[in-house]
Amino acid sequence: MDPTRLTFALPGDITTLTGGYVYDRRLVEGLRAQGRQVDVLSLSDAFPTPDADQMAQAMDRLESLPPDRPVIIDGLAFGAMQPDRVARLRAPILAMIHHPLAQESALPDDLARHxxxxxxxxxxxxxxxxxxxPHTRAMLVERYDVPAHRISIARPGTDRPADPPRRKPCDPPLILSVGILHPRKGHDVLIDALARIAEQEWQAVIVGNPWDADHVAALTARIRDAGLGDRIRLAGRAPAEELAQLYRQASVFALATRYEGYGIVFDEALLHGLPIVSTRAGAVPDTVPRDAGILVPPDDAPAFARALSGLLGDPQDLRARSDAAARAGASLPGWDATAAVVGDLLDAMG
Incomplete structure (x- = not known):
């Protein structure tokens, strides 16, 4: 097997702006920087629920890969593929599991079981x-019977700016949330929490690609019904410079997520020295340092509101957690470290 020539298979467009796709794209770039030839194979963006024709086309393309070159398959597709056909793939498989598919929010029970x-x-x-x-590794061992020695952790890297970000907090304080507009991200919980602290001074921006029009409409209606249309902005997909500016202007990063396999946006918040309010869901406790953030149970809007209110009302605590976030951000690894882990695995497979 030649570990210097490989295929990276994933559903849809690798330039999509969500954490999993950012991870995949930066990993491909890192592996290429090591001198490896990496061919990107784009499968149907209907995964993890493709129709029969989309599934058949994806499996046909994977089965045509040569047996002497490894294939990395993103879990958004890999976890949903037909097991009998996966068993027939000739190329050695390196599975990339950002988080198990059955852990996604808002799935019908029968689909989650499937x-x-x-x-x-x-x-x-x-x-x-x-x-x-580590959280995702433990879950695969405990719930999916994957032997621990066959799982490696390749923590997401960070893009460290040449100069430390210069914070210019807004007045009133800006609460920034970044995450795809999807039920799993808990933006509805954040909106409900903000409605509970409407008497305090703040503004909020929620940045993220729309998951579907109905969910965006539901979030918009929730903001309107709470009487917060002039204080909460659904920004949708924000260009990189606009997002960087929002990070510089923010006072608090808030994400009421229901589950995270990691959460790259938390690292971005730490890089910008932002204290974090989030939930004790999935890998969040492993990602957010205790002195930089406040974590509450998922789906608990009153607790989320208390955490936000406490930070906004206590400048000393806000400053201390901001300093702790900046220290943690300064120690985060780059994407070259992520690629190094995977590169070593590919060489070992060879």
Whole structure:
């Protein structure tokens, strides 16, 4: 097997602006920087719920890959593939599991059970598995029966600016949330929490690609019904410079997520020295330092409101957590470290 020539297979467009796709794109760039030839294979963006034709086309393309070159398959597709056909793939498989598919929010019970079965079966056919966090590794061992020695953690990297970000906090304080407009991200909980502290001075911006029009409409209606239309802005997808400016202007980063396999946006907040309010969900406790953030139970708007209110009302605590966030951000690894982990695995597979 030649570990210097490989395929990276994933659903849809690798330039999509969500954490998982950012991870995949930066990993491909890092592996290429090591001198490896990496061909990107774009499968149907209908995964993890493709129709029969989309599934067949994806499996046909994977089955045509040569047996002497490894293939990295993103878990958004890998976990949903037909196990009998995964078993027939000739190329050695390195599975990239950002978070197990069955853990996604708002899934019908029958679909969640189906995805658990297929992902569990498919993981047995992977030569090795890469995950972004200790939490995801533990879940695959405990719930998916993957031997611990076949799982490696490749923590997401960060893009460290040449100069430390210069904070210019807004007045009133800006509460920034970044995450795809999807039920799993808990933006509805954040809106409900903000409604509970409407008497305090603040403004809020929620940045994220729309998941679907109905969910965006529901969030918009929630903001309107709470009487917060002039204080909360759904910004949708923000260009990089606009997002960087929002990070510089913010006083608090808030994400009421229901589950995270890692959460790259938390590292971005730390890089900008932002104290974090989030939840004790998935890998968040492993990602957010205790002295830099306040974590509450998922789906608990009153607790989330108390955490936000406490930070906004206590300048000393806000400053201390901001300083702690900046210290943590300064120690975060770059994307070259992520690629180094995967590169070593590829060489070992060879």
């Amino acid at each position: 995805l658990w079965r297929t992902e569990r079966a498919n993981l047995a056919h992977a030569r090795h598995v890469v995950v972004p966090s």
